[in-house]
Amino acid sequence: MPQQVVLIPGDGIGPEITAAVVRVLEAAEARIEWVRHAAGAEALAPEGTTLPDALMEAIDEHKTARKGPITTPVGTGFASVNVALRKSFDLYANLRPTRSLPSLPTHWGDIDLVVVRENTEDLYSGLEHEVVPGVVESLKIITERACLRIAEFAFVHARQNKRHKVTAVHKANIMKLSDGLFLDCARRMAENYSDIAFEDMIVDNTAMQLVMRPQRFDVLLLENLYGDIMSDLCAGLVGGLGLSPGANLGADHAIFEAVHGSAPDIAGKGQANPTALLRAAVMMLRHLGQGDVADRVRAAVEQVIAQPALRTRDLGGEASTSQFAESVVAALA
Numbered sequence: 001m002p003q004q005v006v007l008i009p010g011d012g013i014g015p016e017i018t019a020a021v022v023r024v025l026e027a028a029e030a031r032i033e034w035v036r037h038a039a040g041a042e043a044l045a046p047e048g049t050t051l052p053d054a055l056m057e058a059i060d061e062h063k064t065a066r067k068g069p070i071t072t073p074v075g076t077g078f079a080s081v082n083v084a085l086r087k088s089f090d091l092y093a094n095l096r097p098t099r100s101l102p103s104l105p106t107h108w109g110d111i112d113l114v115v116v117r118e119n120t121e122d123l124y125s126g127l128e129h130e131v132v133p134g135v136v137e138s139l140k141i142i143t144e145r146a147c148l149r150i151a152e153f154a155f156v157h158a159r160q161n162k163r164h165k166v167t168a169v170h171k172a173n174i175m176k177l178s179d180g181l182f183l184d185c186a187r188r189m190a191e192n193y194s195d196i197a198f199e200d201m202i203v204d205n206t207a208m209q210l211v212m213r214p215q216r217f218d219v220l221l222l223e224n225l226y227g228d229i230m231s232d233l234c235a236g237l238v239g240g241l242g243l244s245p246g247a248n249l250g251a252d253h254a255i256f257e258a259v260h261g262s263a264p265d266i267a268g269k270g271q272a273n274p275t276a277l278l279r280a281a282v283m284m285l286r287h288l289g290q291g292d293v294a295d296r297v298r299a300a301v302e303q304v305i306a307q308p309a310l311r312t313r314d315l316g317g318e319a320s321t322s323q324f325a326e327s328v329v330a331a332l333a
């Protein structure tokens with residue numbers, strides 16, 4: 001019996017990499033029935049809203065979605081659909097694994113760490129206003145409830161995945177109340193997990209340590225904004241945004257996506273690397289209990305990336321998005 005999953009192609013490179021994922025998962029005989037819905041700019045013209053009711057109802061009903069990137073206009077225009085989806089379904093944990101591939105050596109050797117980003121508050125609350133002309137205020141909301149549950153998520157994830165250390169990243173020396181609360185909650189939660197080592201680190205130092213000695217990290221626990229920035233940095237450590245997947249997880253719902261955005265500079269050119277979205281699909285398949293299919297897709301993707309001629313441009317190859325997908329299909333065991 002196939003499992004129904006909401007499929008949001010997204011915009012920019014979204015439709016191209018979505019087609020690649022659908023093609024590969026079909027060939028891998030994933031037990032999935034896609035329920036397609038548009039969101040963001042794609043939905044705005046025909047539906048008059050960036051988040052149509054039918055889409056929200058479908059996610060609510062089917063619990064799992066696979067989302068392509070959705071553009072958020074810079075400075076003006078509609079609010080982020082990505083942020084709205086996370087808030088609507090209380091997807092409080094953003095899990096972004098960073099793992100180097102054996103065939104793509106990094107400057108630092110093997111890297112295997114995971115970013116756990118709080119997904120519902122911080123400066124992403126979107127509470128901004130003009131106090132007087134020329135002066136704007138943006139509110140950073142930090143709550144004990146959100147800090148405790150994301151800290152708990154990080155420690156549970158560490159324990160379940162045999163990881164040994166959680167590093168809470170903050171700027172509590174400057175933002176003594178907001179980041180101070182985040183740090184205090186992480187420290188309190190750490191007391192319940194004596195089998196997992198705990199440390200905290202100032203965010204700017206973390207940025208430096210990540211590019212000098214990434215191996216010293218295991219699970220990084222961050223507020224929303226720091227998590228967004230640091231996960232792009234982590235993606236860069238292992239080969240770029242084309243490789244890095246993410247999952248937005250709540251108590252009842254889950255949305256799987258790539259860390260990257262809609263990449264308008266290469267949209268429609270068939271150049272995008274679908275690996276990040278394929279890896280997100282692998283995470284989704286495990287979440288759905290289809291670990292057998294996940295293993296096959298993961299192995300096939302790694303086998304293709306191991307051959308330089310079959311890589312996409314961001315990794316130095318010449319393959320188009322669809323050619324890459326066909327190579328993965330051919331490599332499926």
Ligand code: ATP
Pocket residue numbers: 013071072241242243259260261262263264265266271272273274276314
């Ligand atoms: P957002 O703020 O929405 O996350 P962004 O400003 O971080 O977006 P991206 O759209 O992620 O920007 O793109 C950043 C750079 O990475 C661009 O040069 C883009 O072409 C490149 N890039 C992103 N995703 C891919 C991909 N899948 N394959 C190849 N290049 C990519």
